[in-house]
Amino acid sequence: MRVLLRGVDILGENRxxxxxxxxxxxxxxxxxxxxxxKVYDLDGAVLLPSLCDIHTHSRQPGSDxxxxxxxxxxxxVHGGVTMACTMPNTNPVVDNPAIVSYLIxxxxxxxxxxxxxxxxxxxxxxxxxxTEMAQLKQSGAVAVSEDxxxxxxxxxxxxxxxxxxTVGLLVMVHCEDPSLSEGGVMNEGDVSLRLGLRGIPEIxxxxxxxxxxxxxxxxxxxxxxCHISLGRSVKIISRYKRFYPHLITCETxxxxxxxxxxxxxxxxxxFKMNPPLRREQDRKTLLRAIKSGxxxxxxxxxxPHPDWEKELEFELSPFGVVGLETWxxxxxxxxxxxxxLTWRDxxxxxxxxxxxxxxxxPIDLTEGNIADLVVIDPKREWRVExxxxxxxxxxxxxxxxxxxxKVLLTIKSGKVVFEDV
Amino acid sequence: MSVWKRKDLLGxxxxxxxxxxxxxxxxxxxxxxLFREVKKVPTLKGWTVANLFFExxxxxxxSFELAEKRLSADTVNIxxxxxxxxxxxxxxxxxxxxxxxxxxxxxxxxxxxGAPHLLAKRLADVGVINAGDGINEHPTQALLDMFSxxxxxxxxxxxxxxxxxxxxxxRVARSNIWGLRKMKAEVSVCGPLTLMPKGIDKFARVYTNxxxxxxxxxxxxxxxxxxxxxxxxxxxxxxxxxxxxGMTEERMGRLSSKTVIMHPGPVNRGIEMVPMVADGDRxxxxxxxxxxxxxxxxxxxxxxxxxxx
Ligand SMILES: [Zn+2]
Numbered sequence: 001m002r003v004l005l006r007g008v009d010i011l012g013e014n015r016x017x018x019x020x021x022x023x024x025x026x027x028x029x030x031x032x033x034x035x036x037x038k039v040y041d042l043d044g045a046v047l048l049p050s051l052c053d054i055h056t057h058s059r060q061p062g063s064d065x066x067x068x069x070x071x072x073x074x075x076x077v078h079g080g081v082t083m084a085c086t087m088p089n090t091n092p093v094v095d096n097p098a099i100v101s102y103l104i105x106x107x108x109x110x111x112x113x114x115x116x117x118x119x120x121x122x123x124x125x126x127x128x129x130x131t132e133m134a135q136l137k138q139s140g141a142v143a144v145s146e147d148x149x150x151x152x153x154x155x156x157x158x159x160x161x162x163x164x165x166t167v168g169l170l171v172m173v174h175c176e177d178p179s180l181s182e183g184g185v186m187n188e189g190d191v192s193l194r195l196g197l198r199g200i201p202e203i204x205x206x207x208x209x210x211x212x213x214x215x216x217x218x219x220x221x222x223x224x225x226c227h228i229s230l231g232r233s234v235k236i237i238s239r240y241k242r243f244y245p246h247l248i249t250c251e252t253x254x255x256x257x258x259x260x261x262x263x264x265x266x267x268x269x270x271f272k273m274n275p276p277l278r279r280e281q282d283r284k285t286l287l288r289a290i291k292s293g294x295x296x297x298x299x300x301x302x303x304p305h306p307d308w309e310k311e312l313e314f315e316l317s318p319f320g321v322v323g324l325e326t327w328x329x330x331x332x333x334x335x336x337x338x339x340x341l342t343w344r345d346x347x348x349x350x351x352x353x354x355x356x357x358x359x360x361x362p363i364d365l366t367e368g369n370i371a372d373l374v375v376i377d378p379k380r381e382w383r384v385e386x387x388x389x390x391x392x393x394x395x396x397x398x399x400x401x402x403x404x405x406k407v408l409l410t411i412k413s414g415k416v417v418f419e420d421v
Numbered sequence: 422m423s424v425w426k427r428k429d430l431l432g433x434x435x436x437x438x439x440x441x442x443x444x445x446x447x448x449x450x451x452x453x454x455l456f457r458e459v460k461k462v463p464t465l466k467g468w469t470v471a472n473l474f475f476e477x478x479x480x481x482x483x484s485f486e487l488a489e490k491r492l493s494a495d496t497v498n499i500x501x502x503x504x505x506x507x508x509x510x511x512x513x514x515x516x517x518x519x520x521x522x523x524x525x526x527x528x529x530x531x532x533x534x535g536a537p538h539l540l541a542k543r544l545a546d547v548g549v550i551n552a553g554d555g556i557n558e559h560p561t562q563a564l565l566d567m568f569s570x571x572x573x574x575x576x577x578x579x580x581x582x583x584x585x586x587x588x589x590x591x592r593v594a595r596s597n598i599w600g601l602r603k604m605k606a607e608v609s610v611c612g613p614l615t616l617m618p619k620g621i622d623k624f625a626r627v628y629t630n631x632x633x634x635x636x637x638x639x640x641x642x643x644x645x646x647x648x649x650x651x652x653x654x655x656x657x658x659x660x661x662x663x664x665x666x667g668m669t670e671e672r673m674g675r676l677s678s679k680t681v682i683m684h685p686g687p688v689n690r691g692i693e694m695v696p697m698v699a700d701g702d703r704x705x706x707x708x709x710x711x712x713x714x715x716x717x718x719x720x721x722x723x724x725x726x727x728x729x730x
Contacts, residue, residue: 188619189619189620190620190623192618192619193595193618193619193620193621193624194434195534195535195557196534196535196554196555196556196557196558196592196595197534197535197555197556197557198556199618199619201619266538267534267535267538267539308511311511311513312511312512312513313512313531313533313534313535313536313539314533314534314535315533315534315535315555316533
């Protein structure tokens with residue numbers, strides 16, 4: 001199978017024809033007159049490596065009404081994603097090798113993306129007994145995390161870091177002090193005061209981060225901090241990174257870069273997530289930090305919920321929004337088209353650094369490399385609607401919005417897995 | 422009266438000065454009715470009003486019911502505990518049931534902020550009145566407070582109003598702050614910092630010392646303290662709370678002669694204030710109760726002019 005991509009802008013910089021064969025990029029030239037099984041005239045759409053999302057919730061095993069691995073995979077490739085780390089807070093919890101292998105195998109069978117499972121830190125995420133991390137790693141888990149919450153006991157968290165270091169696994173931490181955040185449903189501040197909603201204070205995130213950074217650096221273990229939402233968190237992490245540059249990485253999610261607490265006005269449940277949307281100044285600091293590299297990467301925290309769960313009162317509806325399908329589009333719409341980020345920034349934040357965090361090397365768009373690719377048209381508009389999403393969860397904060405930037409092709413190992421040319 | 426164009430009353434934060442003034446004006450015209458021999462007018466004859474209470478509240482419910490009856494409306498009382506939510510019946514299920522009962526106005530009290538807003542959005546042809554949602558708003562209470570102040574002082578603009586107690590968990594405080602600011606009163610709050618919401622200083626002057634706070638105030642609203650707050654560590658004891666923020670005889674003695682004492686009720690006697698204060702000549706607590714009916718009649722009437730039958 002030979003696929004010819006005609007007239008793509010490689011990293012938005014130089015236009016070329018790209019020939020794919022046997023899963024690899026075989027030729028890149030200004031103009032190729034070669035026959036192929038499939039030829040796409042792409043006329044200036046941008047070619048990037050396909051995206052790697054290190055923070056998602058596939059809801060599998062256990063919750064078919066939220067997402068299946070099939071709908072999850074389709075949503076991923078619709079967004080230009082071919083690699084996804086799935087968090088272990090499922091039912092049952094991903095705490096044993098059988099579930100890890102199941103997820104990898106099922107994704108392979110569906111054949112659209114690769115799943116890199118993250119296993120839990122403690123059995124059943126109960127915060128009592130560590131999981132069998134060596135065996136989890138052997139079956140394919142790339143990291144451990146208690147995502148959805150923190151391990152409450154600092155002592156057990158210390159053991160977790162030490163043990164994960166022993167077996168060579170990355171620890172991804174959801175930082176939250178539950179004694180401070182309990183009962184809260186949005187950021188504590190002017191808007192929660194105005195809306196009469198219970199607040200989640202900034203310090204529940206920062207104290208969580210400080211604790212885990214202290215423990216990880218004390219025992220010398222690798223730590224990745226998930227979904228940071230605050231300017232204060234950036235400041236704290238940068239300070240630790242200066243002394244421990246090889247131990248610490250962190251991510252933020254697109255919604256923290258685009259929306260703020262003001263969007264919670266009117267109680268729309270598609271703007272309820274944990275950590276919550278923060279203030280405009282936080283949004284600006286996060287944006288500067290992804291540009292400068294203080295924040296390593298963007299991950300979606302894709303969290304599908306069925307409609308009936310999101311149609312409840314704001315306080316009762318669950319935390320979380322979907323993100324896989326709007327990730328790249330939104331980044332292009334809000335930041336690339338406005339000149340705040342370059343295509344190289346996008347590659348670094350959504351492709352390269354996420355891979356490096358998992359211990360994989362980046363994919364360069366040169367001859368001989370594997371053809372895991374995405375083609376996006378930065379000028380094409382599309383309206384985000386429930387029916388335009390492949391995910392079973394329609395709980396997107398972008399619903400009803402028109403985004404300029406549409407994925408045309410997603411290619412995995414030379415095979416077209418999504419097409420909307 | 423053409424200022425009023427809303428089918429719902431969800432909170433005072435959304436209302437304009439003119440809209441609040443229209444409610445108070447209408448309430449003024451309804452009040453004499455309460456003292457007539459025949460206390461009924463046919464304004465809402467043939468209308469059905471559902472009182473949907475997800476949280477126990479005798480006072481507010483009775484006040485609404487009385488207002489509805491004075492206007493000749495048929496009333497349906499539905500008391501549902503939030504446990505029905507746990508049973509799987511959502512607010513929207515309830516809304517659908519109400520739609521089939523064909524009622525024109527719903528009065529809702531709910532423990533969750535935004536619940537009336539959700540209902541109002543879903544029931545496009547039904548008027549929704551917020552009778553208290555979570556810690557968010559209790560607009561009719563604040564309106565009756567403002568009505569009582571206006572009656573007493575002849576104006577609201579320029580009045581110095583102090584709210585004392587648990588501002589953090591109080592929908593009465595929030596509605597009063599939004600409403601009074603719109604009517605250009607000067608609002609201040611007083612209580613321990615553990616009971617103050619973050620950012621409140623942008624909307625009201627904050628006092629932690631009651632004696633200082635009481636100086637030169639026209640009206641002081643004491644909020645009911647929930648005894649459970651003590652257990653969550655927000656203040657050490659009711660005894661100490663009373664010592665710091667309770668209205669005592671001694672404090673009454675130092676109060677300026679014009680100041681009136683208010684309370685949304687029911688008063689925890691001996692905690693927010695000693696009985697002598699609650700029953701004293703500065704207290705307008707009972708007037709508040711009477712005015713509550715007039716204000717709720719005004720709101721029901723104004724909303725009925727917008728809701729199509
Ligand atoms: Zn998380």
